[in-house]
């Protein structure tokens with residue numbers, strides 16, 4: 001693990017016990033977004049899910065509340081976050097891994113849904129992670145991914161990079177994200193601009209959230 005990932009791990013290890021409560025207070029986008037997009041999985045009675053940067057398991061818990069047949073695996077760099085994910089009893093397997101590197105021991109074309117929420121902004125190498133998302137999706141499978149919004153031409157946009165407690169967060173423009181999807185040959189079926197969360201100072205932090213399918 002490089003120094004950056006060690007800082008990220010320390011930050012999330014120390015946040016783990018308060019994370020769910022903080023997300024509730026900050027009106028974190030994902031439970032509501034998932035409720036609006038769960039129909040993407042219609043026609044998949046048994047749905048194999050890979051939850052990347054799974055944290056405490058908020059996203060898989062939301063999915064399991066909405067439908068049956070979810071069989072989820074989770075990956076995260078923070079062992080403390082994984083302890084909470086394990087305690088929620090919604091995952092078949094959970095493992096520790098730095099998502100700046102390729103996924104270990106996961107066969108190609110295994111999952112119906114890959115969730116990449118709330119961590120792509122923390123990666124030094126987002127391209128490697130997204131290409132691994134594509135690799136492990138089955139043909140017909142779905143990627144749900146969130147990105148911090150950065151638009152250079154918009155005076156009100158947050159900056160490209162910010163540093164919070166020694167951790168760097170990187171934003172992407174809609175064009176950059178759509179180019180990445182096109183390069184990966186993933187077909188974008190939804191592209192939403194949402195308030196990712198509201199900071200303690202009351203700033204509504206903008207995110208892009210997409211659904212994309214692997215058609216070939």
Ligand SMILES: C[S@@+](CC[C@H](N)C(=O)[O-])C[C@H]1O[C@@H](n2cnc3c(N)ncnc32)[C@H](O)[C@@H]1O
Nearest residue numbers: 012053054055076077078081098099117118119
């Ligand atoms: C903001 S939380 C999001 C958790 C969950 N996906 C959600 O939407 O609630 C970011 C998560 O990504 C994990 N993470 C950050 N960088 C990572 C990396 N390089 N490899 C694996 N996990 C990482 C953190 O440990 C943390 O659990």
